[in-house]
Amino acid sequence: MKTAALTFLALGLIIAGAIWWSHAATLPGPVVAAETELVKTQTCAECHPGVVEDFATAPHARTLHRVAGSEWLDRFAGRSVELEGRRFRFESIGDELWFAADDVPFAIEVDWIFGSGQHALTPVSIDPDLDGRPNLTQLHVSWFRDGSIGRTPGSDRIADGPPTLGLHHDAAETERCFGCHASWLPQPEGRMELEHAVINLDCSRCHPGAARHAASDGELALGVDWDQLSPLESINRCGECHRRVDEFTPDELTPAHTHLVRFAPVGLALSPCFKVANDPEQGEGFPRFDCLSCHDPHLPTRTAPEYFNAQCRQCHGDVSPAAILDRVASDSAAAHARPLASQRAAPCSAEPLDSSCIECHMPKSQIVPGLSFTDHWIRVRE
């Protein structure tokens, strides 16, 4: 980050920091996977060309962007927005992006953009703390899928207190942001070197042991065989970043806590479908049910409701969904197809089998204008 008025900046960051701390106390602690190792995606392409090609289209392959040369600059440059009577604006200077507010006497340079653009993009600025460790300022203004720019989730009540440009995150918290959005963070002498970070999720982030597997021509097994994990272990692995149910106290696990909608593994773990169908005794005859029943982490998220409804109907209906599942849409969808249910759970007591199950039982819920999440807590609602 560069600025002409460092003293003002330091003051701004201290104040923003105070605001962030009060906010941080309400967030669950994120987990950074321990077994990460550096193996380039290209190493896998030789033997798994289809998966590597698929993966290039996945949001997981685009979780983070360096601003210089970013394809997203146009989404911010020259735009301004008013929030709570405060006006914020983005300006581009060459391939740099700067952020300012009318009531703050300096501008800050945007260094990174978080998010794939599938839902939102949040610009951030990095500068060193007194120990030289990177600290992140998450700007108050983000870009949303509908093309608007507006309030970043977490930037509540930005008119209270002295004016700031964003929420400050200390070195440990900054490391966590990058820990979930990047794959390799070199830390010589305990200091994260962002310039050498391997950004986005690469293959080894979810397939530990990939290095020796690749070096042995696929002979040596990977550190994690996803198919051997129990359904709960499997969703908890996704939950290292998407959050796990055991990060919350029982008091927090109620429908009144609307922020849970953001954490898919939490909702799914609470769903009777997940609990009963995966139970060794009660679940006899049901297919395994976890994230991979509905998502392929190597591909963009499916959006056709029919696909998801077919998943519900194979357990809750008497229709074989094979005809409408996109089993043959890609090699990897075919590889992930699971056996069909030979047992049936109760049908819907309110609507017919051809209704759109997810509309009522997995509704979308808006977090801030322009940003919605899908409630993965499948249940009968009030």
Ligand code: HEC
């Ligand atoms: C030289 C060839 C080769 C390279 C390079 C290679 N693999 Fe494999 N991989 C294989 C073979 C062969 C299998 C099938 C092994 C089997 O069925 O037992 C396999 C299977 C897999 C599986 C499925 C494992 C399972 O238990 O079903 C995954 C996941 C995988 N590879 C990931 C990777 C990743 C990630 C990379 C890059 C870091 C990679 N592979 C590089 C040859 C390779």
Ligand code: HEC
């Ligand atoms: C290392 C962290 C990490 C792990 C592990 C991880 N994810 Fe993600 N995932 C992310 C991030 C970051 C995004 C946000 C990308 C974006 O901005 O759209 C994301 C996005 C997604 C999306 C939404 C994509 C879209 O269209 O918006 C799905 C679905 C998803 N992940 C499923 C999974 C599943 C299933 C697993 C486990 C097999 C998993 N993820 C494991 C970090 C992770």
Ligand code: HEC
């Ligand atoms: C525990 C892991 C984790 C940490 C820590 C984390 N993220 Fe994410 N982030 C995710 C996952 C998973 C998604 C996709 C699902 C979602 O949006 O919640 C995501 C999505 C996003 C998105 C896309 C828009 C959206 O909301 O879907 C942005 C922007 C983002 N994160 C920014 C940040 C910033 C900035 C930080 C640090 C202040 C941060 N994240 C810390 C895991 C994490």
Ligand code: HEC
């Ligand atoms: C977000 C986590 C995640 C990332 C990143 C990821 N994978 Fe996977 N991969 C999985 C999961 C989970 C499965 C098991 C899918 C199943 O059993 O349905 C899997 C299965 C596989 C398989 C075996 C089944 C198949 O589709 O052929 C291969 C091979 C594979 N991955 C290779 C790769 C390669 C190569 C990359 C990088 C380009 C990669 N994966 C990135 C989570 C991930």
Ligand code: HEC
């Ligand atoms: C029964 C099917 C189903 C299962 C199982 C499932 N999802 Fe989803 N997921 C959906 C649907 C439906 C959407 C919304 C797709 C759309 O229209 O964009 C979605 C969207 C998402 C998104 C994008 C953000 C959002 O909330 O809309 C993420 C991230 C995600 N799922 C993660 C996960 C993870 C992680 C798991 C495992 C814990 C999981 N999902 C299990 C059906 C499922």
Ligand code: HEC
């Ligand atoms: C792998 C099988 C399976 C899948 C897939 C599945 N369910 Fe279920 N579902 C069950 C089982 C088993 C129960 C528990 C029934 C019981 O207790 O008798 C259940 C319970 C329910 C309930 C009652 C919950 C409550 O609050 O009591 C609803 C509603 C429901 N499922 C809807 C859905 C919808 C909608 C989908 C698709 C998004 C879906 N299910 C996918 C197996 C499944």
Ligand code: HEC
């Ligand atoms: C228009 C909204 C709506 C749609 C669409 C819908 N449901 Fe329901 N569903 C409900 C309501 C409301 C109830 C609770 C009815 C009651 O109080 O008996 C319910 C109850 C259920 C139950 C609990 C049944 C029991 O005996 O306890 C299951 C299982 C279920 N739905 C599954 C599904 C599936 C599968 C689909 C798609 C084929 C579906 N629902 C479509 C609104 C809907």
